[in-house]
Amino acid sequence: MTSTTTPLHRFLDFAVDAAWHAGPLPLAHFQTDVAVEWKSDDSPVTIADRKAEELLRYMIESRFPDHAIVGEEFGEADKDSDYRWIIDPIDGTRSFIRGVPLYGVLIGLEINGEMVVGVIHLPGLGEMVAAAKGEGCRWNGRPAHVSGVSQLDQALLVYTDSGEFARQGRADTWARLRAAAHTQRGWGDCYGHCLVATGRAEVMLDPVMSIWDAGALLPVLQEAGGSLTDWHGNTTIYGGSAFSTNGILFDEVIEIMECANQ
Numbered sequence: 001m002t003s004t005t006t007p008l009h010r011f012l013d014f015a016v017d018a019a020w021h022a023g024p025l026p027l028a029h030f031q032t033d034v035a036v037e038w039k040s041d042d043s044p045v046t047i048a049d050r051k052a053e054e055l056l057r058y059m060i061e062s063r064f065p066d067h068a069i070v071g072e073e074f075g076e077a078d079k080d081s082d083y084r085w086i087i088d089p090i091d092g093t094r095s096f097i098r099g100v101p102l103y104g105v106l107i108g109l110e111i112n113g114e115m116v117v118g119v120i121h122l123p124g125l126g127e128m129v130a131a132a133k134g135e136g137c138r139w140n141g142r143p144a145h146v147s148g149v150s151q152l153d154q155a156l157l158v159y160t161d162s163g164e165f166a167r168q169g170r171a172d173t174w175a176r177l178r179a180a181a182h183t184q185r186g187w188g189d190c191y192g193h194c195l196v197a198t199g200r201a202e203v204m205l206d207p208v209m210s211i212w213d214a215g216a217l218l219p220v221l222q223e224a225g226g227s228l229t230d231w232h233g234n235t236t237i238y239g240g241s242a243f244s245t246n247g248i249l250f251d252e253v254i255e256i257m258e259c260a261n262q
Contacts, residue, residue, distance in 0.1 A: 008116055008135060009132060011117050011132065012119070014059075014063060015107045015109065015117055015118075015119040016119055018059045018060070018107055019105050019119045019121035019128065020128070021059065022052045022056050022089065023123035024123065025051045025089075026049075026089070026096060026105070027124065030096065030099065030123075031099040034046045036097050043093065044094060044097055046090075046096070048096070049073050049090045049093060050089070051089075052089030052090060053072070053074055053087060056071070056089060056105075056107065057069055057074065057087075060087075064085075066081050066083075068083065068084040068085070069085045070084060070085070070086050070211065070212065071087040072087075072089065072212045082112050083109065083110070084109070084111075085110075086109075086110060086115075086211055086212055086216070087107050087108070088106040088216070089105060090105065091104045091105075091212075092104060092189035092190060095188070095189065101122070101124025101125050103122070103123075103124065103189065104123075104190040104191065106121075106212065106213070107119045108215030115215055115216075115218040116132060116133040117219055118131050118132075118215070118217060119220075120190050120193075120220060125191075127139070129197055130220070131219045132219065132223070133223070135223065137223035139194075139197075139198045144197055144198045144199070145198075145224055146196060146197060146221075146224050146226040146247060147199040148246070149202045149248065150248050150249070152180045152181055152182075152252050152253065152256075153181070153182055154182050155181050155182055155201075155202035155249060156181070156182065156183045156184075156185065156203075157178070157185075157201070157202065157204075158184070158186070158187045158196075159174075159188060159192065159205040159206070160186070160188030160189055160206050161188060162186065164207050165205075168208060168241075173231075173256070176259070177203070177253065177257075180256060181202075181203065185201075188206075189206075192204035192205075192244075193206075193220070193228070194220075202245060202246045203243065203249060204245075206241065208241060209230075209241055211238060213242070215237050217242070217244065226244055226245055226246045227244060227245050227247050228242055229242070229243065229250075231243060233250075
């Protein structure tokens with residue numbers, strides 16, 4: 001088993017650097033009519049996804065050869081390590097293939113089962129949101145914080161795919177939350193969670209999430225002062241769903257979710 005004494009900021013600096021290096025690969029194929037393949041789960045993948053993940057894996061393996069890695073496109077490189085990097089080369093590939101810049105490169109580090117580093121790079125927008133446990137969250141180098149909005153009827157609620165709520169048996173939950181919030185916008189995937197972490201939105205809903213979708217987000221939301229949980233309110237990246245809030249509105253949102261399921 002590997003040691004866990006290295007300061008987190010060194011891992012954070014590495015993750016930021018890796019995200020900056022991976023970002024140009026998707027940009028080189030962005031808005032170019034890149035060829036799209038469809039995986040067995042009906043999600044799209046392109047050469048940009050694969051090339052970006054290959055680069056991230058190469059950088060991690062070169063710097064931390066004893067660490068485990070799990071990524072969306074190439075699965076898990078399982079090793080007997082307390083450290084596991086969780087990566088998504090393009091979170092929001094559906095936006096990417098449509099030429100919409102609301103996609104991101106996600107890099108997270110889990111140590112002994114706890115997510116402690118998260119980096120979200122939005123190459124099409126030139127934004128970077130990064131955090132490490134106990135070291136705060138930064139947005140393009142400056143401190144990032146959630147908003148202070150304290151009532152859902154004053155909040156901006158964002159979401160990935162409104163049709164997914166019904167497909168997941170959450171139509172009533174969606175209807176109640178939509179009615180309770182002041183404004184709703186379909187700014188999805190990691191971009192929506194970035195909006196919450198940087199105080200530009202208050203609630204982000206994702207009824208379907210894989211660990212590579214959520215891994216980088218958890219430290220970012222927590223260090224920005226907010227919350228990221230599954231739809232049962234558990235702080236985890238393994239719940240198969242996720243929603244983030246500015247923290248202040250968590251209780252109100254989870255109460256609506258629980259009432260809708262009764």
